[in-house]
Amino acid sequence: MSRLLFLRRHIGWLVAAMFWVFAHSPGASAKSYELEATLVADGVWVVVGSTDNFSKTNGGNILNTGFIETGEGVVVIDTGPSRRYGEEFRALIESHTSKPIVKVLVTHHHPDHAFGSQAFEQETLYMLDESASLLEQDGEAFSDNMYRMIGDWMRGTEVTVPMNRVQPGLLNLGNRRLRLIAMQGHTGADLVVLDETSGVLFASDMVFFNRALTTPQTPGLALWRAEIRQLAQLPFSVVVPGHGPLIKDDRAFIQMIDYLTWLDDVLVDSAARGLSASEVIETAIPERFSEVEGARYELVRTVSHLYSDYEKDALSRH
């Protein structure tokens, strides 16, 4: 029997055997995010992720999520990068409180914040109207990219668009007063949640701290900067950035304004000098941003997202 014929006859058995080996190998199901909740105020917990890029090592646990006990159930902020994260996050919430989860607020449509939604009851999921449209539009492409970047951690994850819409304004729930604020700087539709009762500000990806901000859907750096100035006026006690460590003063806002101003200046100045995109991505990162993780990597991305518009503005039409 030729080798090829052998393979053809027995391919079914071989595939079955391979599946069996995969299903029973210790690595296959042992992946865990090992999430931990930190109590930041009475009844308010935060789950802090790393400031790295997506990788097959961290499974996309690079963001901060949180949950608030209101006396009339639990409000969850963001669901994480994958179904697996969502499931582990939900189990973690249920280990800290016996109250039911009544509202899950998905702050924006980026996959690291919205892809754990499957693990929660569909009728508890809420999102801004515009964010939901963006998730409908970009979700599948994000999903493909996430499978490429974190691989097996994505297993079973399907894009889930929250069925309910969240309205900006005050949300009184039990003993809590939550202020829901709709902003645009990061993706065009970004939800910020201020727990007025404790002063914990869930700024989500409007604020990155000691982690370079990302710009794939920003409507503009100047708009983003103006909204950071509004955030800085809020009566907060703790800022929970979307990425990076928690902070009790306004240093995250100061860093954001400084960084956005620097980025905008680099792009304007480079365009005025006639630099090509290849030259702009080599721009020196100022020493004062040495603690900002991923600045070079994100500069390459930002130039790809935004520089061509700056370039065209600096040219004259014929």
Place this chain on the structure above:
Amino acid sequence: MRRYWLYAFTLFASASWADLPSDPLGSPLWAYNIERYLGQDVTVVLDERVGLSVPGFAEDSTQVPLAVNLREFPHKVNKVVTWVDMNPVPHLFTANSTDGQLKLVSLNFRVQQASSVRAAVLDEHGVWHIDSGYVDAAGGGCTAPREILTNSDWESEFGTLKTGLFSRRGNTRIKASLLHPMDSGMVGNVPAFFVGDVEVRNETSDNLLLTMTLSESAAENPMFVFEFEGGVPHLSIHMKDNNGYQFETAIGEVAP
């Protein structure tokens, strides 16, 4: 059988390239594409002074910036050829520097999958100097539908040409942005439709400074950057696509 053919091919390819330096990036297409774009029995040296610059990863597979910055290159520049090894049509552009004064050329390209990228410069002695880069990519750039189609008024914007003249370290730099779909012909039911020829002229002397031919790897809405040695106060640029459309303008005042 196919395997023997491959062995024979490899043997043949390596035999004819006894003097070819080995590829620093180990691409299987190294010798093949050199022969295809530079010719047989050419003299090739590896040379970082060619100054090829590409990002380590493609954030957008349909728009990847490339620059060949010849500031450190000690020879006359007669010709610059660039290609993307793993693209369906690897060739990006060939630029002829008619007076040898080209100092920088930059153009955005598409990438179909992670690939090595090459820039080869022909000097006055007939030697090809090659520099390489590597772009990681999710890919699909060559077969992605054009972005311009999602913009309903693209026909009114089509052909918009914007230019600028800049002074860089005593040299003259021009930038030209053209709104053009640059269809590669690799998307279903969309025939190839792209700018294939570019010329830059010194308007004062009427000398040709540069002629350039482009291939399918060039990205939609091309942004050309050229830098020439010394001061050239009045230039013009002229482009032609494969459907006969021509785009041209004078580029006149040096920006402050």
